[in-house]
Amino acid sequence: MDEQVSVLICDDQAVVREGLAAILSTVPQINVVGLASHGQEAVEMVAQHQPEVVLMDLNMPGMNGVQATRYIREQFPGVAVLVLTTYGTDEWVFDAIRAGAAGYLLKDTRRDDLVQAIEGTAQGKTHLDPNVAGKLVAHVAQTAAPNLPETQPASPEELLTGREQEVLRLLAHGLSNPEIARELHLAPGTVRNYVSEIFVKLGVSDRTQAVVVAMKLGLL
Numbered sequence: 140m141d142e143q144v145s146v147l148i149c150d151d152q153a154v155v156r157e158g159l160a161a162i163l164s165t166v167p168q169i170n171v172v173g174l175a176s177h178g179q180e181a182v183e184m185v186a187q188h189q190p191e192v193v194l195m196d197l198n199m200p201g202m203n204g205v206q207a208t209r210y211i212r213e214q215f216p217g218v219a220v221l222v223l224t225t226y227g228t229d230e231w232v233f234d235a236i237r238a239g240a241a242g243y244l245l246k247d248t249r250r251d252d253l254v255q256a257i258e259g260t261a262q263g264k265t266h267l268d269p270n271v272a273g274k275l276v277a278h279v280a281q282t283a284a285p286n287l288p289e290t291q292p293a294s295p296e297e298l299l300t301g302r303e304q305e306v307l308r309l310l311a312h313g314l315s316n317p318e319i320a321r322e323l324h325l326a327p328g329t330v331r332n333y334v335s336e337i338f339v340k341l342g343v344s345d346r347t348q349a350v351v352v353a354m355k356l357g358l359l
Contacts, residue, residue, distance in 0.1 A: 142168075143167075143168055143169060143170040144168060144169050144170065144191050144192060144257055144258060144261040145170050145172045145188065145189075145190040145191045145192070146163060146169055146170065146171050146172065146190055146191070146192050146193070146194060146257060147171075147172055147173045147174075147175060147181065147184055147185060147188060147190040147192075147193045147194070148160055148163075148171060148173070148174050148175070148193075148194045149174075149175040149176075149177070149178065149180070149181035149193060149194065149195050149196055149199075149204070149207065150175075150176070150194075150196040150199075150223065151176055151177055151196060151198075151199040151200060152196075153176070155196070155223075155246065156174045156175075156176070157174070159194065159253075160174055162250055162253070163253075163254075163257075166254050168254075168258065169254065169257060169258075172184075172188040172190050173187075173188050173190070176199075177199050177200060177201045177202060178199055178201060178202030178203055178204060178206055178207030178210075179201055179202045179207070181193060181195065181207050181211070182202070182207055182210055182211060182214075185211050185215055185218055186214075186215070189215070189217075189218065190218060191217075191218065191219065191261045192218075192219050192220075192221055192257050192260050192261050193211060193218060193219070193220045193221065194221055194223055194257075195207060195208055195220050195221065195222050195223060195235070195240070196223050197222060197223070197224060197231040197232070197235060198231065203231075204222065204231070204235060205231055205234045205235050205238050206238075208220045208222070208235050208238040208239055208240050209238035209239060211239075212238065212239030212240075213239075219241040219260045219261065219263075220235075220239065220240045220241060221240065221241055221242055221243065221244065221256060221257065221260045221266060222235045222236075222240045222242070222243035222244070223243070223244065223245075223246050224243055224244075224245060224246065225245070225246050236347060241260045241264075241265055241266065242256070242260060242264075242265045242266030242267055242268075243266070243267065243268055244256050244266060244268045245268050248268070259313075262315050262317075262318075263315030263316065263317070264313050264314070264315050264318075265313050265346055265347070266313075267313075298340055298341075298356070298358065299337065299340060299358065302323075302333065303333055303336060303337050303340075304358065305323060306319055306323070306330065306333045306334060306337065307337055307349070307353055307358060309322055309323070310334065310337075310346055310349065310350070311350045311353065316330045316331055316334065317330075337349060341353065341356075
């Protein structure tokens with residue numbers, strides 16, 4: 140990316156947030172605008188600095204990371220939240236995704252992967268750490284998807300148009316709307332309309348649910 144990505148780090152452990160700040164300070168394309176020690180402080184600093192990405196710990200005293208994520212996404216929809224978790228089995232990750240987090244990564248992620256995740260999140264991509272992704276998909280697949288079509292179509296063509304299927308496949312690979320537009324040579328507004336129509340037809344409200352429902356219906 141040509142411009143710097145502004146990042147706020149929120150973690151109740153000083154060694155973690157300061158360590159991440161030290162690592163990211165060596166990356167020219169990233170600008171750490173603040174360090175927060177709990178969810179409430181993160182919310183206040185987001186209001187002050189309007190960062191593009193928040194690296195959010197989950198298990199914190201007071202306002203935890205899930206609560207802070209939900210508030211930030213509701214009040215500052217232009218700010219993306221990337222969850223930090225210690226364990227691949229952290230149940231709070233699922234709650235954070237439902238609260239609006241753009242993705243998650245483990246705290247022991249390598250520097251290059253961390254930078255790539257932050258840049259991708261700033262571009263609108265969904266980052267799912269491969270060590271946790273399988274568990275997330277399994278977890279979401281076990282829950283009933285809202286407004287799931289009662290009768291499964293005999294073929295994908297009966298539910299989605301050919302172009303909608305193309306958009307869905309690229310969406311499932313984590314591409315942002317602008318990237319899908321470039322890949323399919325479409326206007327960004329057209330892609331947004333396709334994504335909205337896909338959500339309506341699948342009875343979902345976000346990309347994660349769209350992918351899971353599509354998998355269950357055999358559309359991918």
